Amino acid sequence: MIIRHLQYVVIASVLMLSGCSAMPTTWTHPPMAIPYQPSLQQQIQLARIEQILQQPNIPQTTLATIYYDRGLLHDSLGLRDLARLDFNKSLTLNPNQPDLYNVAGVIFTQMGLFDLAYEAFDSTLDLAPEHPYAHRNRGIALYYGERYDLANDDLLPHYQLDINDPYRVIWLYINDLKFVPEQAQTLLQQRYAASDKQDWGWQIVRMYLGDISEAQFLTEIAEQSKDNQQLALRLTEGYFYLAQRYQNQQDYSTAVMLYKLALAGNVYEFVEHRLSLLELDRILTAEQNAAPVEPVPPNA
Template sequence: MIANRLTIACVAMIIMLAGCTAAPQSNWTHPPMAVPFQPTIQQQIQLARIDQLLKRNDLNDDTLAQVYYERGLLHDSIGLRDLARLDFNQSLSLKPDQPDVFNILGVYFTQSAHFDAAYEAFDSTLELNLRHPFAQRNRGIALYYGGRYELALEDLIAHYQQNVNDPYRVIWLYLVDLEKEPETAKDKLQRRYDVSDKQDWGWQVVRLYLGEITESEFLGQITTESEDNDMLAQRLTEAYFYMGKLYHYNKDFQSALMLYKLALAGNVYEFVEHRFSLLELSRLMAEANIEQPTATAGDS
């Protein structure tokens, strides 16, 4: 139901903004696209096997918990997130000490803007596994979306220090810095870029943010260097989301709207950039309503 309400709200926002604002004239008016991901035969066969396995009555609780978790991951990977959440909750009811399950439920709570529940889920993850590879980052992102920027910085800085060569840790730190200390955000981004090994493709996003490459160059590199459709879809999902974030921050709502929709277009459900694009659309709607209030009866 939460996902349905979010989708309905986003559709309403899209209609509202599309009717009020002309399409922007930019060099991504005809953007590169990938063939959207579709459920594979292997995924469908695996789901059928799991469904058969769950009909057995000789599985203990630990095994059942693992099976529900695996089916939840499969449902999540093909975009059936309500079914996935039901599986994850069922898994936890059978075996409550699963940090990975709490972590992904925390992401789901963040997507639906239930931030207090998200914080609690990530806290539970870290209580069960202090070295969990994603929970601290995910909690920092949830704190960012919840407007608790100081706490978000604490988590994301600690996560960044564990691997200064991960561009996505640097990108999320920059997005929080833009909200907390915008006057120094770009300088910090430059310093973190300078000390990195610059090996991962994601550093191209940082270069775009720093103004070292243009949007045309950025998208052109993706289309020419992607080895197959999967890579193209994944990189475009990231590219359009992070481009959308910058336009959104600069209050170019129409451009941000188009970019978030493009980030969703590849159906790369497992990427955080896809996960949070619907949340960004919901936030954009709220901000657009503030920036463009409804005309009063006396207005022409």
Template sequence: MSRLISLSLAVLMYLSLTGCSALTNSSDTYWQAPPMAIPLQPTLELEAQLVRIDQILAKPDLNDDIRAQLYFRRGLVYDNLGLRDIARVDYEASLNLMPAQPEVYNQLGVYFTQSGEYDMAYQAFSSALELDQSHDFALRNRGIAFYYGKRYQLAEKDLLSHYENNPNDPYRILWLYLNEMESQPEQAKANLESRYQAAKKEGWGWYMVEIYRQKQSDDAIIKGLISTAPDNRALAERLCEAYFYLGKRYLHEGKTQAAFDLFKLAMAANVQDFVEHRYALLELEGILQTQMNQANAHETAK
């Protein structure tokens, strides 16, 4: 059984015991029923892609390059369906046939980060960047892997370079801020505001930065996201992100149970291809592990 599956089962067991408490927002009111989107479901298009790829892969006369590309494409479909262990098998099969694929190394690195295999994640992202120095996602993802691996100085280097490649991207500002908060929280807040003021602020992603600027209430931010979402998919994506970043802020504020609930909500809409959905489970693991360690220490002290 993989570590990711074991972790999922542990979190699910914890959820069954704790339920979902009311969430306190920054205005000291309560979300008795937090805003939700209808959870996204596998589409007919994804299922049809799997069938087509399986049919082509069954042909005996495919050359290695085409077969490698098909394994990668099928791995992406499995990944989007949340079947990440199966996706990893296809990614590795693709690399065995055609090793020089930076995008495959990038996807494998994300998988390793999710499953807490940080050294393997660093190697995968570094391989992607050796093959393609301009691979911006691999640079960001390696920075995030360093962040979750608590190697904050290395994360700073990658995330700062990623930010400098596009200072008008709110998510680059966010991940750089989250990393800086671990070692220099006061300077991180000043840097966040400075970068916010210098940026051209276009798009709804800036609501996520507002979560940390705290110039608006959490309710106002969530209502703004809801009011501008054109359909359920957009709503699911926006709430996935908002609940993840709110959870990160609440965790820094010491509101552990509220943060735990928010990470659950970030996963609830099944936005499988968003990094916020992917890493919400890591955050849940961190909270769960901390609470288990505290419980064990309490028992030992008796």
């Protein structure tokens, strides 16, 4: 039944896209995946952890690992507050956990608490200077903190470690649009040309470069996703990076729609899901701050 429903979604999406323009404002039924639901395995893992925690005399380091693992599970289910409680317990028991500081930094970034995010990523790199993700995540936090030069200092070396990772190129480009806007498109083209172009994420770069239209980009996601899981993952990424384009063009109403679509798959673990929430909050806050104050009647 799920497979039949997925086929319907994909076919309907392709038919819709084939007849529309590239502008998202013309969409009536954008491609959608069946939203992620808690799996039986995740629920069993949580139940097992609860049983383990009832046992007496658990070593402190083991207990720290258990709370960390449960925090990751809560985070993957979108239970952010429960995840933070578990991470805090884990850190109290064992502060020597670079991966945990990295996760905490990502969560602080999502919450807009950038100074705390910087401190968390600094702690990760103090404990593990070669951590594979901390520089990228700190660069993203610095970008949202509008410290574009420092973001470049993290994102550029991170890209140079693997020039075939499209997401390193994409985040450099997003920061370049603020840091060196007149060079951003040229640098993106150069980095694309230097890559092996193997990863699916290069389609996002091709869309940014104008090599494929937005309709083609989404049609390929709908046609080529092998199952609902892959469809949900790719749409989460695709809608987020499309929203970035429209937000950069100051088309905030379209960006808001796209960020909401990025959230629709419930892919809580993806940075694009987390940052869609942050972007929506930032847009709403900016609109509220820009709204004119209504005059108070004299006899009110």
